[in-house]
Amino acid sequence: MKPDLFESPDYYGIDDLLTEEHKLVRAAAREWVKRAVSPIIEDAAQNAEFPKSIVSGLAEIGAFGPYIPESYGGAGLDQISYGLIMQEIERGDSGVRSTASVQSSLVMYPIYAYGTEEQRQKFLPKLASGEFMGCFGLTEPDHGSNPGGMTTNYKDMGDHYLLNGAKMWISNAPFADIAIVWAKNEAGRIHGLIVERGMEGFSTPETHNKWSLRASATGELIFDNVKVPKENLLPNKSGLGAPLGCLDSARYGIAWGAIGAAMDCYDTALRYSQERMQFDRPIGQFQLQQKKLAEMITEITKAQLLAWRLGVLKNEGRATTAQISMAKRNNVDMAINIAREARQILGGMGITGEYPIMRHMMNLESVITYEGTHDIHLLITGMDVTGLNAFK
Ligand code: TGC
Ligand code: FAD
Numbered sequence: 001m002k003p004d005l006f007e008s009p010d011y012y013g014i015d016d017l018l019t020e021e022h023k024l025v026r027a028a029a030r031e032w033v034k035r036a037v038s039p040i041i042e043d044a045a046q047n048a049e050f051p052k053s054i055v056s057g058l059a060e061i062g063a064f065g066p067y068i069p070e071s072y073g074g075a076g077l078d079q080i081s082y083g084l085i086m087q088e089i090e091r092g093d094s095g096v097r098s099t100a101s102v103q104s105s106l107v108m109y110p111i112y113a114y115g116t117e118e119q120r121q122k123f124l125p126k127l128a129s130g131e132f133m134g135c136f137g138l139t140e141p142d143h144g145s146n147p148g149g150m151t152t153n154y155k156d157m158g159d160h161y162l163l164n165g166a167k168m169w170i171s172n173a174p175f176a177d178i179a180i181v182w183a184k185n186e187a188g189r190i191h192g193l194i195v196e197r198g199m200e201g202f203s204t205p206e207t208h209n210k211w212s213l214r215a216s217a218t219g220e221l222i223f224d225n226v227k228v229p230k231e232n233l234l235p236n237k238s239g240l241g242a243p244l245g246c247l248d249s250a251r252y253g254i255a256w257g258a259i260g261a262a263m264d265c266y267d268t269a270l271r272y273s274q275e276r277m278q279f280d281r282p283i284g285q286f287q288l289q290q291k292k293l294a295e296m297i298t299e300i301t302k303a304q305l306l307a308w309r310l311g312v313l314k315n316e317g318r319a320t321t322a323q324i325s326m327a328k329r330n331n332v333d334m335a336i337n338i339a340r341e342a343r344q345i346l347g348g349m350g351i352t353g354e355y356p357i358m359r360h361m362m363n364l365e366s367v368i369t370y371e372g373t374h375d376i377h378l379l380i381t382g383m384d385v386t387g388l389n390a391f392k
Helices: 020-046 053-059 077-094 095-115 119-128 239-276 289-315 321-345 349-353 359-366 374-386
Strands: 134-139 152-154 160-171 180-185 190-196 218-229
Touching: 020 053, 020 077, 020 095, 020 359, 053 095, 053 180, 077 095, 077 239, 077 289, 095 119, 095 134, 095 180, 095 190, 095 239, 095 359, 134 160, 152 180, 160 180, 160 190, 180 218, 190 218, 190 239, 239 289, 239 321, 239 359, 289 321, 289 359, 321 349, 321 359, 321 374, 349 359
Parallel strands: 134 180
Antiparallel strands: 152 160, 160 218, 180 190
């Protein structure tokens, strides 16, 4: 892979809207991605291997629990810093960002928001340092966009719960130490349970042959009469709103992360267009290539403004689920379109691992599907503006 020469575009001076702390946090994440992710990510993706070497670095830049209080091992940062960290990590690779998103928003957040003080003390510091890795089991083989139909269930056996069922498409599952598992009780109410590796009847087979997110490990969670201690139930929120609340936080991070992937594709294509000569001139001199690049920077700038404003609303506790859906949907779609156009600017070189574009493009095919598909987010916006529910 070529050396990482990334320079971040900031066409509208959005940096002026950031604090010194935001810029420091971003600089640390950017430097780490250049040093620790860029040199190894192409091989990791080609070999479909999760690069375990990055775990300690992710912890050091505050990517595990950026907004979780420092008293629990988190970084205690605001929502814009969290977004900027996700942006920089996904500039390196969406799969690496996935690992951080799951750990922070889908494992640490539910323990922090819905767990007991004992659960917080027991798990959060180890998750923040990367000593423990976690995963989040909501999707099932027959219930993806409609998680409320889940069949994974647990029964109260007096001194423990007995968990049965299966989850599919679970990021980090093959190596996770703990899983936040969403399951129905005998009354059909959804609760979160902390399932620990080593519990009898719990297995996590890996999903192979992915063309996308190859540097992220994906697997199943299988529960065959797993005895879960009662103290592992998350007591402080139940119903589908509990996992959906976690998704609000993760989708917000993705809205920022996708900008990173788009910026990397744009920056690579811009540089290539200035260097690659055809018909005795740089291809960037042709109007058709300028149109692509001009539209890319326009769309990136719009996405940056959307993410920044959403971050302000989130810091004030005012961001709605529908606003988060709009940003996740728009920014991932923006990134995937930019990846496709950028790949064309590189001609044949665009399909090789010498450049990051094809890897970003393939990764984004997962990002546009997970955490709610492109269609589902459109319907959330549609429901919000019309007041009419397309899901019922
Ligand atoms: P609906 O009837 O609308 O809602 C059920 C209950 O939940 C409440 N609620 C929320 N609460 C908190 N936060 C939110 N964002 C909430 N949204 C809804 C709602 O008020 C209601 O409460 P109550 O008290 O009345 O029961 O639910 P529905 O069954 O009609 O479904 C709505 C729909 C389709 C929008 C939802 O199910 C959905 O978002 N589906 C998409 C599924 C999804 O996003 N799955 C993601 C799996 S995790 C993942 O992909 C991780 S990838 C990680 C990585 O690698 O980065
Ligand atoms: P389906 O729900 O079957 O959807 C198929 C198609 O039908 C889509 O185009 C969808 O938009 C459309 N559709 C569905 N319902 C409607 C409707 N009402 N109106 C219009 N169109 C509709 N899940 C987890 O729980 N944890 C994880 O860590 C996790 N990681 C993932 C990692 C990867 C790499 C991938 C690919 C997925 C991951 N997921 C995870 C699962 C992901 O959230 C689901 O794939 C996603 O929610 C969609 O579910 P599905 O794949 O079953 O598709």
